[in-house]
Amino acid sequence: MNLNIALLPGDGIGPEVTQQAVKILNAIAEKYNHNFKYTKAAIGAAAMKINGDPLPNETLKICSEADAILFGSIGEPVHDHDPNANIRPEQGLLRLRKELDLFANIRPVQTYESSLHKSNLKEEVVKGTDFVIYRELTSGIYFGEKKISKNEQEATDTCTYSAKEIDRITHLAFKAAKSRRKKLTLIDKANVLATSRLWRKRVQEISKSYPSIQLNFLYANTAAMQLILKPTQFDVILTENLIGDILSDEASVISGSIGLLASASIGEKTALFEPIHGSFPKAKGKNIANPLASILSAAMLLDHFQLYDEAEEIRAAVEKSIELNITTPDLNATNYFSTTNVGNFLSDFILDDE
Amino acid sequence: MNLNIALLPGDGIGPEVTQQAVKILNAIAEKYNHNFKYTKAAIGAAAMKINGDPLPNETLKICSEADAILFGSIGEPVHDHDPNANIRPEQGLLRLRKELDLFANIRPVQTYESSLHKSNLKEEVVKGTDFVIYRELTSGIYFGEKKISKNEQEATDTCTYSAKEIDRITHLAFKAAKSRRKKLTLIDKANVLATSRLWRKRVQEISKSYPSIQLNFLYANTAAMQLILKPTQFDVILTENLIGDILSDEASVISGSIGLLASASIGEKTALFEPIHGSFPKAKGKNIANPLASILSAAMLLDHFQLYDEAEEIRAAVEKSIELNITTPDLNATNYFSTTNVGNFLSDFILDDE
Numbered sequence A, B: 001m002n003l004n005i006a007l008l009p010g011d012g013i014g015p016e017v018t019q020q021a022v023k024i025l026n027a028i029a030e031k032y033n034h035n036f037k038y039t040k041a042a043i044g045a046a047a048m049k050i051n052g053d054p055l056p057n058e059t060l061k062i063c064s065e066a067d068a069i070l071f072g073s074i075g076e077p078v079h080d081h082d083p084n085a086n087i088r089p090e091q092g093l094l095r096l097r098k099e100l101d102l103f104a105n106i107r108p109v110q111t112y113e114s115s116l117h118k119s120n121l122k123e124e125v126v127k128g129t130d131f132v133i134y135r136e137l138t139s140g141i142y143f144g145e146k147k148i149s150k151n152e153q154e155a156t157d158t159c160t161y162s163a164k165e166i167d168r169i170t171h172l173a174f175k176a177a178k179s180r181r182k183k184l185t186l187i188d189k190a191n192v193l194a195t196s197r198l199w200r201k202r203v204q205e206i207s208k209s210y211p212s213i214q215l216n217f218l219y220a221n222t223a224a225m226q227l228i229l230k231p232t233q234f235d236v237i238l239t240e241n242l243i244g245d246i247l248s249d250e251a252s253v254i255s256g257s258i259g260l261l262a263s264a265s266i267g268e269k270t271a272l273f274e275p276i277h278g279s280f281p282k283a284k285g286k287n288i289a290n291p292l293a294s295i296l297s298a299a300m301l302l303d304h305f306q307l308y309d310e311a312e313e314i315r316a317a318v319e320k321s322i323e324l325n326i327t328t329p330d331l332n333a334t335n336y337f338s339t340t341n342v343g344n345f346l347s348d349f350i351l352d353d354e
Ligand SMILES: [Mg+2]
Pocket: A245, A249, B221
């Protein structure tokens, strides 16, 4: 397969970890005879240093024309400490998602046997957790009309959803459930919100086209409890933007390995793949950043193009590295490996055919 | 002190647990020479059986005229299984909160040494957790304008907050922080919502009147992580309605003892006190329901009238009963005590002066 991949390393540890993800994609390309072409582009604080814009037009153009985008991380401390700054590096990513209409944010939550003990939850609670969250990303209250009255005595936010916006992510979530354990949970507040009632109506309607999938419903507050009480009960979770923001970050702490969590943001024309972690400026340039989440986001990229065997190969290599403790300091305090050496191990593991 | 208390036992185990709470309030009244008068009123499914209304006018009148309301629990399975029912028992409580303008929902999250092991979180993470959530309860998106277009292709919810609505609960939260560890955390989504920016502005303004309180801010998604990563960091949490709904239920699973959590809903003129647990219809009439959350909600009632010693006496008795394993089956699988006997122990403990 030929793939045009836009490469957006971004800030902090972003460049170091995406470099390893590219190394692994190249190993896969070599082994499976694919042709992956990369075009690098600037975003975030790194882009602001050039002309002040966290999403330069050229970057947007490269991304629009790419089959997929591999993204590192964004954010630099100098911008955090300036509350009067009108432009922040993070806006580069938010605008990119909106411009490319990346409407579905997908976050798998998996556990790794050897890092289970790192979770704040008990091992027996977390063990076997394996679900994926489909969060609507370009509508809802974050994108609705906002008002603050002139005298600053009243403010209003508006949450609107159209059937079309609900339908497109719902189909993606049902399709994911088909290739998984065939369970879909819609999380909403249908007891109080009109938008939630539209979500329920549409999802129930669409569920008729997926008769093999068991559909159930949870209120967002109950879901916030159930994620901690019994995370193994979930398979595919579908939810709107604000609720998904809160619950997906809550879910990210279940496995005890935030440094291993990848995500995808899918649009009609292109898709973006990124680790959920931030730019960890303190680790920048030290060759100690954990590249596994970025590498697992490359695996999600391959999944997106139905290169399932290739994606599985990356995941198996990652599991092997964790099992053998060939990991960075965050997972391996003593005897740790560098970012580069973890990437080298995985690349060799994929290319070595015994 | 003379107090007129409206007693709303409600459904399921509500009557059994509130009976014990009254027993304990009577012990306190006897010991401290107070005069507590109770007026019973119907609500929920129990009220619907009389004339179909989950909040009869007479109940509303009794509550409006009372100094405080002691509430049991609401809900009966027969109503859950009828999706076409227009009236649900729960509406009785929602309408009561709104009619009485109970704008501040207060939920303490504490731990009990002897039930720490029941948490899904690790003991060392949970130990020492002691915070209280102030959630705005009568405004925001749950009470804003709702629309569904005629062709059911679009739905809208509106979230509005006025400065006045923010200010009154903010003062309550700052006052609470003054008598606690002097830390207040406002949880919002000020990076995306106009209402959150108004919250921040008002809270920052009001904080000038409470110079001893350390104020900080967290985004709702980050807070959802931090509640699990480090629950001991929080003292007083202040937040709006929807975010508070989700995060307070998430927080309720931290301590491992949902059956011990009480809450208060405060208005300008009256206040309502209730356990956070539901009506557990399966346990109804069996004399096995845990009365401690209801009894601790009676302690919050006393706090509300500045009867701090009396409230502390109840809490000390509750801790003693847990320490001695004089508890119901949910906390004590073997050798458990009945609902009535737990109440009797606490009453005797309070009245026995050695
Ligand atoms: Mg997020």
